[in-house]
Amino acid sequence: MATFTKREGKKGASWRAQIRRQGVPIQTRTFAKRSDAQAWAREIEGMMDKRTFVPLGDAENTTLHTALGRYLIEVTPHKKGAKQETARIDLLQRMKLSEFTLTRLRSADIASWRDDLVSMGKAPTTIRNMTTIISQVYETAKYEWGMEGLHNPVKGVPMPKHRPGRDRRLVDDEEDRLLKACEESRSHWLKPITIIALETGMRLGEILSLKRTNIDYKVAVAHLPDTKNNTARDVPLSTRAIEALQAAPASTDKEGRAFPITTHSFEHHFKKARQSAGIENLRFHDLRHEATSRLFERGLDIMEVGHITGHKTLDMLRRYTHLKASDLAKKLG
Secondary structure (H helix, E strand, C coil): CEEEEEEEECCEEEEEEEEEECCEEEEEEEECCHHHHHHHHHHHHHHHHCCCCCCCHHHHHCEHHHHHHHHHHHCHHHCCCHHHHHHHHHHHHCCHHHHCECCCCCHHHHHHHHHHHHHCCCCHHHHHHHHHHHHHHHHHHHHCCCCCCCCCCCCCCCCCCCCCCCCCCCCCCHHHHHHHHHHCCCCCCHHHHHHHHHHHCCCHHHHHCCEHHHEECCCCEEEECCCCCCCCEEEECCHHHHHHHHHCCCCCCCCCECCCCCHHHHHHHHHHHHHHCCCCCCCCCHHHHHHHHHHHHCCCCHHHHHHHHCCCCHHHHHHHCCCCHHHHHHHHC
């Protein structure tokens, strides 16, 4: 049986609804209107009658901000992208959305927050990544933190569509100009890393983590024990890639890395080289596009290219592959 108690406060009157039933923890919630309190009580008692009610426990008093903080401590450190997720959680905790308790946050609130981010010019990928974190927090709270009856408000809320993938490829003499600028750079690692990216399609992180002991020159293969996809991969090396590796300055890195340079430092020098070469709108990751397209143009099939680049699906390969129509026309005759 539910009881309703009127309470006076600085912000006006409120109504506290309380439900007591044998075998179930006391359920209490406060509302601005008595009618809302009664409606809530009917809903909860109805679920109790049908034996579908699951106590939410701490969820009613836990804000999204607090849950994000706990998730950051208990879950995030075990992820490969912990650094990036930490930055996203920090951003989420500074948003008004994080003030909601886990039980009060609705799908409509998520949708409104999404629209606000879109209007602010946030990229669809950024919005999707932050929304994924919120969803994971709810799933963790539900299945690991004892909040079994918690509803995930993210489910069913449409997310912004991905923007069209970049189709930037090197044109005319851009490769020669870029490599010349890399050779003149203060960083001795710039040119060999750029050549390896063009020859193998390896990601920057994969190249920078490559160890000398994982390079087998006899069979021309570089072994990557840990990749973005959490799977090991063997990358075949072309003659040009091997020459670039062997021409690179000897590394004295304690961890045995072939290229002892940080991501930040490399990106800084690459940007300066690109500007020196007079090349616009080119990112290092575009070289992965270029390399993948070249592998197809050499006649390799989808399975072969996917094995080299680490792409798991045809759709993923399509995102990074932009074949030249003029070259395809030559094949048609």
